[in-house]
Amino acid sequence: MRFTIKTFLKLGTAYQTIFMLFISATLFSQENAEEKLLLLKASELAVSDPDETIKIANHLLKKAKSEENSVAINLLIARSYDTKGDYFKSVNYVFEASKNFRIVNDSLKAEILFLKAEISRKLHLYNQVDSYLSDISFAISGLGSREIKKNIHARIDLEKTLVDLERTHYKETLKRLGDIEVKYNAVLADNYGLIQNLSLIKALSFNGLNDYKTSEKNFEKALSEYHSQKKTNIILETEILNGLSKIYYERKEYLKSIDTLLMALDKATKINNIPLLEKINYQLAVNYLALSDKPRYQQYNDKFLLLNTASIEMEIEAVNSMYNFIGEEQEANYKYEKDKLVRYSYIALAFLMLIIFSFTVLYSINKAKRKRLKEIIGYLEVTNNLLVKSYVDKKEPNKKIAIPTETEQSILAKLKRFEGSTKYTNKDMSLATLAAHFDVNTKYLSEIINKHYQDNFNTYINRLRINYIIEKLKNEPEYLNYKISYLADESGFSSHSSFATVFKSITGIAPTIFIDLIGKEVNKKKA
Incomplete structure (x- = not known):
């Protein structure tokens, strides 16, 4: 079966589908059909069954016959750990993929940088997010496909919007979303994943502004768009359910809020996403407290406190790991540039004009x-x-x-x-x-x-x-x-x-x- 750009753009969420497009175009081009099918299966499961994706990807990693294949598989594993909310392991695998950054194609470079930017945002390292997004624009400058470039630029703008959202700049978030809808109208028409992301971000922004009616409308729109695709994305579905539960809580519909949260809890438990489980257990505790149900309040509050401790420890570990990897990369880049300059200097010795040029550069x-x-x-x-x-x-x-x-x-x-x-x-x-x-x-x-x-x-x-x-x-x-x-x-x-x-x-x-x-x-x- 041959997969075109438009086919992949309609498979699921924005980040997953474009990621699948890039790695499927480069991986195992000379391998057997079984390994190609395994790769596609692993990619499709990344947001619904990340553990299975990791298992398949590790199997493929042992059989990878090129460094570029290994890079893309490590990136797929990093994506899967990101879905699980295990940012420490995600950091380790994305920087493992980044070790051969210079040898891979521009599309794969962009995917590495996108994941680094997303993890940095989740760890509140906003300066790093800006740096990685700038690097993406530079990395794709040589891409020939205008369609792919347009999709990538839409994702860059969407990532900037998510930074505004996480920093609670809700009005700026909504303004940026409006600009995206105008600027990337054609992209959105072909990409339901991006539309779902926009609806969810709108819902969260209006919720932050206490406009619960508009927020609920956008949560329901995002949920409807999600169900219409018939593609499982546990993170997206859980975030929508959790958002709706908060609106029900504000309306004092505590039982409805609890029912919604229990559905979200069941889904988050399947992928053992600690940050998500932490949020859901907190909301359940708050609802049971409002109902004066002290035993259940105590039950979920205890779970929340344990998850909160685990989440903080994991985040600190991930931040420290990221700083270390960034330092190592900067040292390697410095050495690479230094070695390159030395090579150029030797060549310059044979040419007077190049010697003058070298002094000017220095x-x-x-x-x-x-x-x-x-x-x-x-x-x-x-x-x-x-x-x-x-x-x-x-x-x-x-x-x-x-x-x-x-x-x-x-x-x-x-x-x-x-x-x-x-x-x-x-x-x-x-x-x-x-x-x-x-x-x-x-x-x-x-x-x-x-x-x-x-x-x-x-x-x-x-x-x-x-x-x-x-x-x-x-x-x-x-x-x-x-x-x-x-x-x-x-x-x-x-x-x-x-x-x-x-x-x-x-x-x-x-x-x-x-x-x-x-x-x-x-x-x-x-x-």
Whole structure:
């Protein structure tokens, strides 16, 4: 059977179908029919039975006869773990696929970057999302098919919309959706998966704006569109059911809300998606509390607390893993570029004009580095103020957790005093430790940090630590002579590698390069 672009675009959800298109076009082109069928089956099951997909993909991985085949299969496994909500394993497999990034075709490069962007969004690493989406636009510049390019650009815009949604910028989300519907009208006409995503995002946005009537209408539209396709997508269906249950709860239709949540719970349990199960159990607990059914409230609240702990631990593990992989990739890219420059330099020795050109390039690179350093220093000089004042200038987002105003202001004041100290350099600093120090619960503290600093606790502490050591490097010259391991220990990091990874993720360059550039600036001023 021959599959055309339009055939694949009508198979299911937007991300899954385009992913299937790309990998099916490149994988096992010379293999037997049985392996091709297994691949197609695994792709179709990625959003309905991810465990079976992983089992089939691991079987195919053993038989893969090219690096490009291995890349695409690892990406399929990463997608499946993403469906299960296991972001740690998804991160590991997508970066395994990324190891041979340069050798694969542009379509597969785009899929790798898309999954990295999606995982980054779910881990609240929004700067990384922007970076990966920009890389996608560059990666597909050589694609010949205008239809595929149009679909990919629609997905890029949709991903940006999801970032707005997760940051509770509901009005901006709806505006962006309107622009997408106008700009990609032809794409949407042929892609029911994208339409389902748009309806779901609209429903969630109106729900965030407390427009429950419009929200319910869009949830029901998304559910109707989903059922009309007759393609199982547990994540999509569960999110719709969970959204509808919240509307029933707001209308005090608690039994109807519970029935809907139990359907969602049954589906989420099949794929053991911890983040989804956490949300559903919380909603069930809230409904039973409203009904004054204390035994069931206790039952589901206990489950929620266990899942919440597991979810937080998994997210921290995934974030740390991602930072490490990003650091390794940046080091590899730096080495690749450096080796390439060395090869060009050898060739340039034979040609006078190329030698002149090489010197010009080196001068430009150094100039760019100095400019980059000034930008970084300028950014870091205002980071501390922005870190504390950011909540003053932003609109009040809809609260995920109801926190009394007096408690909220008290926590913010304590955070400000905390930032003025150096307690964040304590290696044992954790969300639980700081919450205990503030005499508040961890959920309140985490919510305040997410709301006012747009970062999770891990990133918030890491930024304070990096800002601290940057100030030391800028204002105390002796720090320029210290080893990286000392700087890591001084700023509160447990290891040289974790310090280097986080430093690079925040400033954009490795600490050794940063120190070298600051040293040159100091010597230049002395001269």
